[in-house]
Amino acid sequence: MGALTVLLVAVPLAGCLAVLAAPEGAAVRLGTAASGLTLLVALAMAAAFDYGGGHRMQLQVDAPWVPAIDLRFHLGVDGVSLPLAVLTALLTALCFVYSLRYVPEPGRPRALTALLLLLEVGMLGTFVALDLLLFFVFFEVVLVPMYALIAGWGGPGRGPAAYKFILYTLLGSGVMLVGLLVLFAQTGTLDMVALIDRQGAGMASWVQVLGFLAVAGGLAVKAPMWPLHSWLPDAHTEAPTVGSVLLAGVLLKMGTYGLIRIAVPMYPDGAAAVAPFLGAFAAVGIIYAALACLAQRDLKRLVAFSSAATWGSYCSASRPSPRWASTPPCSATSHMASSPGCCSSSPAG
Numbered sequence: 001m002g003a004l005t006v007l008l009v010a011v012p013l014a015g016c017l018a019v020l021a022a023p024e025g026a027a028v029r030l031g032t033a034a035s036g037l038t039l040l041v042a043l044a045m046a047a048a049f050d051y052g053g054g055h056r057m058q059l060q061v062d063a064p065w066v067p068a069i070d071l072r073f074h075l076g077v078d079g080v081s082l083p084l085a086v087l088t089a090l091l092t093a094l095c096f097v098y099s100l101r102y103v104p105e106p107g108r109p110r111a112l113t114a115l116l117l118l119l120e121v122g123m124l125g126t127f128v129a130l131d132l133l134l135f136f137v138f139f140e141v142v143l144v145p146m147y148a149l150i151a152g153w154g155g156p157g158r159g160p161a162a163y164k165f166i167l168y169t170l171l172g173s174g175v176m177l178v179g180l181l182v183l184f185a186q187t188g189t190l191d192m193v194a195l196i197d198r199q200g201a202g203m204a205s206w207v208q209v210l211g212f213l214a215v216a217g218g219l220a221v222k223a224p225m226w227p228l229h230s231w232l233p234d235a236h237t238e239a240p241t242v243g244s245v246l247l248a249g250v251l252l253k254m255g256t257y258g259l260i261r262i263a264v265p266m267y268p269d270g271a272a273a274v275a276p277f278l279g280a281f282a283a284v285g286i287i288y289a290a291l292a293c294l295a296q297r298d299l300k301r302l303v304a305f306s307s308a309a310t311w312g313s314y315c316s317a318s319r320p321s322p323r324w325a326s327t328p329p330c331s332a333t334s335h336m337a338s339s340p341g342c343c344s345s346s347p348a349g
Contacts, residue, residue: 002061004045005075008085009125011038012092016117024110028103031113032096035089038120042089046082054079057130057193065131071190074130080260081127084253088127091249092120095242104153104240112153116242119145123250127257132180132190135262136173142251143169146243154238161231161238168221168231176218176258182211183266196265205269212270215263216278223255223311226285236304244300248307256311285309 015034019027045059060076077085095116103109118141125138143166151162184190186203200208221228232252236244264271289309296302 002059002075004041004048005059005077005128006061007041008038008045008089008128009075009121011041012117012120012124016114016121019110019114019117022110024108027110027113028096028099031117032093032100034117035093035096035120038124039089039093042086045077046086049077049082051079060130062130065134071133072131073134074191074193075128075134076130076193077128081257084250084257085124085127087253088120088123088250091245092116092123095245099242102241104242106153108152112149112242115145115148116246119149119246123246123254126254130192132183132192132195132262135192135258136177136180139176139254139258140173142254143173146239146247146251149243150235150239153240153243156238157234158238161234164231165235168228172218172221172228174218175221176215179211179214179216179218179263179267182207182214186211192261192266198266200266200268200270203267203269205273208267208270209273210270212263212267212274215267216259216271216274219255219258219263221255223252223259224308225255225281225311226288226308229285229289229308232308233301233304236307237298237300239300244303248303252307252311282311282313285311286313 012034015031015038018034019030022030049058050056055078057076057078060074062072062074062076065071065073096113099109099112099116103112122138122141122145125141126135129135129138147162147166150158150165152158154161180190183195186207187195187198189195203211221231224232236247239247286309289305292305293302293309296305
C-alpha cells in the first residue's frame, strides 16, 4: 500500500514533466488529467486507511536516500496528514477544472499548468514526508511556483506582492532550518517518527525552548501568525484565482501542520514553556484580523485577513502535552485546518 503514497507525489511530478513537453493547446487538459488522477490516488489512500488506528503512520514507504548520513526516502500518512493530502488533491483538481474555462492574462497555459503541478508536488510532499530533510525540501519546493504564479499572472501590484511573499517565506524557512539542524545535532536522526517517539528525550530544556522558537517562528511566517502576516493580504489579493485558492486553502495550512507534526511533539518542553506567549499572540491575531476584516471592500483581501485569524483559532484549540502528536486535540486541530479549506479558498476574481 506504500505505493499509493509514492504515486501521490509521483503522478503530479510526471504530469509536470509531460506538460513541459506537450503542445501549448493541450497543456491544461493534460494537467487536468494528471491532477484528476492524483485525486483518485488520494481517495484510494483514504479508502485504504485504517481509521481505527489513525494515530499510527500508515501506507508507509521507507527506503535509503543518502545512506552516508542516514537520510531516508520515508513517506506515510496518519489521521493528521491524510485529510490535508485529500484536501490538497481536491482543491488542485478544482483549480484545473476552472483553468479549462479561463486562463488569466498573459496566457501561457503550458507554464501555468506546469507551475500548478509542481506546486501540487510540494504541497502533497510536505504532508506525507516523514524525514525532516525531505519535509524541508518539499516545503521549499512550494515557494518558487507560488512566487512565479503571483509575479507572472497576478494583478497590477503583483511585483511588490511577489517579492514580499518570497522574502518573508525564505526568511521563515531559514529560521526553521536552524531548528531542524538543532534536532539533528541533538538526536543524530532526521526520522520524524523516531523523533516524535523520543518526545524530546535527551535534550536540555533550554535547547528545546530555543529549538521550538526557531521551528515555530519559521512556521509562523507561513501560517501566518500576527505580526508576521503582512505579506499575506497583498499576495492573496494580487495572485490569480487559482493561486489564491491554493494559498488560502493549502499553503497556509502547511505552517499549522508543521507546528503539529514537528515543533510541539519534538520539542515538548519548549512548547510548554512558550505556549502562554504563543496563546497571547494568537488571541491578539484573532482580534486584529477580525477587526481588519470589517474594513475590507475587496473579497480576496477579506479572505486573507480571515485566514490570518483562523491560525489563532488553531493555536487556541490545541494544547502542548507529551502525547500531543497522538491525542484528540491534534486530530481536532487537523480537522479545523481542513474544514475551512474549501470555503476560505472560494474563487474570487
